[in-house]
Amino acid sequence: MDAINIKNLTCFYDEQKVLEDINLDVKERDFLAIIGPNGGGKSTLLKSILGIITPKKGSIKIFGKENLKSLEMIGYVPQNTNINIDFPIRVIDVVMMGHVDTCAHEGAVSKNRFFNIFSKPHEIQCALGSLKEVGMEAYAYKKIATLSGGQRQRVMIARALCSNPKILLLDEPTSNIDAEGQRSIYELLKKLNEHITIVVISHDISVILEYANKVVHINKRLVFHDMQKNINKVTKHEGHFCEVELMQMLGGQK
Amino acid sequence: MIVEALGYGFFQNALIAGMLVSIASGIIGSLIVVNRMVFLAGGIAHTSYGGIGLAIYFGIPVFFGATLFSLAASILMAYITINNREKLDIYIGLVWSVGMAIGILFIDMTPGYNVDLMSYLFGSILAVSQEDIYYMSALLAIIVLCVIFFYKDLLAVSYDSEYAALRGVNVKFFYTFILMLSALSIVMAIKLVGLILVIALLTIPIYLAIKLSSSLAMMMFLSSLFSILFTFVGLFFSYKFDLTAGATIIMVGACVLIMFLIYEKISTHYLNR
Ligand SMILES: Nc1ncnc2c1ncn2[C@@H]1O[C@H](COP(=O)(O)OP(=O)(O)OP(=O)(O)O)[C@@H](O)[C@H]1O
Numbered sequence: 001m002d003a004i005n006i007k008n009l010t011c012f013y014d015e016q017k018v019l020e021d022i023n024l025d026v027k028e029r030d031f032l033a034i035i036g037p038n039g040g041g042k043s044t045l046l047k048s049i050l051g052i053i054t055p056k057k058g059s060i061k062i063f064g065k066e067n068l069k070s071l072e073m074i075g076y077v078p079q080n081t082n083i084n085i086d087f088p089i090r091v092i093d094v095v096m097m098g099h100v101d102t103c104a105h106e107g108a109v110s111k112n113r114f115f116n117i118f119s120k121p122h123e124i125q126c127a128l129g130s131l132k133e134v135g136m137e138a139y140a141y142k143k144i145a146t147l148s149g150g151q152r153q154r155v156m157i158a159r160a161l162c163s164n165p166k167i168l169l170l171d172e173p174t175s176n177i178d179a180e181g182q183r184s185i186y187e188l189l190k191k192l193n194e195h196i197t198i199v200v201i202s203h204d205i206s207v208i209l210e211y212a213n214k215v216v217h218i219n220k221r222l223v224f225h226d227m228q229k230n231i232n233k234v235t236k237h238e239g240h241f242c243e244v245e246l247m248q249m250l251g252g253q254k
Numbered sequence: 255m256i257v258e259a260l261g262y263g264f265f266q267n268a269l270i271a272g273m274l275v276s277i278a279s280g281i282i283g284s285l286i287v288v289n290r291m292v293f294l295a296g297g298i299a300h301t302s303y304g305g306i307g308l309a310i311y312f313g314i315p316v317f318f319g320a321t322l323f324s325l326a327a328s329i330l331m332a333y334i335t336i337n338n339r340e341k342l343d344i345y346i347g348l349v350w351s352v353g354m355a356i357g358i359l360f361i362d363m364t365p366g367y368n369v370d371l372m373s374y375l376f377g378s379i380l381a382v383s384q385e386d387i388y389y390m391s392a393l394l395a396i397i398v399l400c401v402i403f404f405y406k407d408l409l410a411v412s413y414d415s416e417y418a419a420l421r422g423v424n425v426k427f428f429y430t431f432i433l434m435l436s437a438l439s440i441v442m443a444i445k446l447v448g449l450i451l452v453i454a455l456l457t458i459p460i461y462l463a464i465k466l467s468s469s470l471a472m473m474m475f476l477s478s479l480f481s482i483l484f485t486f487v488g489l490f491f492s493y494k495f496d497l498t499a500g501a502t503i504i505m506v507g508a509c510v511l512i513m514f515l516i517y518e519k520i521s522t523h524y525l526n527r
């Protein structure tokens with residue numbers, strides 16, 4: 001069964017058509033990379049998979065189920081986000097925001113959400129577990145404002161992992177991180193990919209070609225690419241290449 | 255000198271009222287600052303002047319009239335900000351100035367009423383009555399209960415509203431809710447420092463607390479504590495030197511904040527060498 005199955009997806013923002021007739025299958029344990037120009041609709045695609053945006057046309061199935069408006073199956077690491085870096089909060093409290101009570105059914109959720117300033121032991125355990133997965137357990141009780149950009153991004157990944165997702169969606173997770181930090185985040189994703197399907201938006205083509213097994217290019221419409229063929233092309237190409245060059249190589253319309 | 259002041263009923267009332275206002279503004283000021291709503295809160299404060307004018311004209315208790323009017327203003331502000339991402343400051347500025355104009359015009363039209371405008375602009379903490387204190391206590395109780403009851407959601411929305419929305423938190427509702435709570439604490443704070451200085455009370459203690467806190471709850475607690483401290487010291491200075499209480503309180507807070515910022519600059523400067 002496909003982890004994600006998108007058929008004839010069309011999305012609008014008000015009058016503006018942002019995605020048109022997208023068809024995409026993501027198999028279980030795929031490592032899919034999404035590339036494309038700014039404003040091409042990459043974030044919009046992730047948001048429609050998450051159910052934040054209701055598509056105008058088409059269907060999105062997550063493990064065969066439609067309209068899955070829950071983060072239980074899907075972990076999400078948003079783009080940059082307008083998070084206030086000075087916000088007084090500890091790492092573990094951020095990660096716990098990703099926790100989903102798996103035993104809570106609809107309706108039961110609201111019951112235990114109110115009147116709890118203090119976190120429950122199983123929530124803390126869950127958060128510590130995800131922090132360990134991203135190698136940040138030593139920072140659990142530090143203020144998030146004291147971390148570096150790369151460390152903060154790991155915390156965001158830990159928050160997404162806190163609900164034990166089967167799919168992880170990441171929107172430009174390394175956009176403000178140096179080359180070394182970027183590589184170590186991708187190493188982490190590679191490790192997570194052993195049991196989680198990964199979908200990542202990125203402009204770092206060279207890294208993507210190394211880690212992803214599928215690449216799609218989105219600029220309103222979608223062009224699918226067979227990875228193996230491209231890797232061969234790139235290795236033949238050698239040396240440096242910019243995104244535009246690669247776009248041409250992959251045959252995407254610019 | 256302090257003992258002498260404490261002997262007066264009006265001064266005791268002022269201390270109690272000052273404490274109630276400080277707790278409310280510490281809690282809500284924290285939410286306002288982390289949600290970057292300072293400009294909106296300023297708007298609500300000035301708009302509430304319309305409520306004061308209307309209340310005086312129609313003979314409703316002023317405190318109560320101002321509460322209703324600023325609640326309405328906060329809902330309007332929330333509606334505007336949620337629905338108009340562009341031209342936001344134009345709309346807010348409009349609500350802000352129309353609110354104030356309504357207040358001034360209705361006070362003009364009130365026959366034979368020589369209202370002391372200054373007391374609303376600069377506060378009138380030394381004229382707080384027993385009823386005022388009961389009313390403030392009720393407002394504070396509402397604020398505290400709401401914040402405790404919805405703490406997790408308020409935290410989630412304040413930290414990362416997009417993610418909170420994903421987790422099923424109704425972000426628009428809580429955005430409006432925070433502004434409504436702000437309206438309540440602003441009405442209380444107008445009594446203490448007047449509407450012109452409300453924003454100072456809702457931000458100065460918070461800027462101090464945000465650096466020293468590792469959670470939103472701790473920030474609320476520390477802000478309230480600083481605010482109480484500034485209020486008490488300010489009240490004694492204003493009594494001793496016969497100064498306007500509200501302005502004195504704000505100056506005490508501002509001096510402490512400035513000293514703190516200078517200390518911080520110097521210490522990081524030496525640490526980084
Ligand atoms: N909330 C919104 N309201 C209206 N239009 C939007 C909104 N978000 C995005 N858009 C528009 O939709 C289009 C696609 O945006 P999207 O964020 O999906 O692009 P992207 O591929 O993620 O770009 P980037 O590389 O800059 O992140 C853009 O033209 C943008 O202006």
Ligand SMILES: [Mg+2]
Nearest residue numbers: 042043079171
């Ligand atoms: Mg994007």
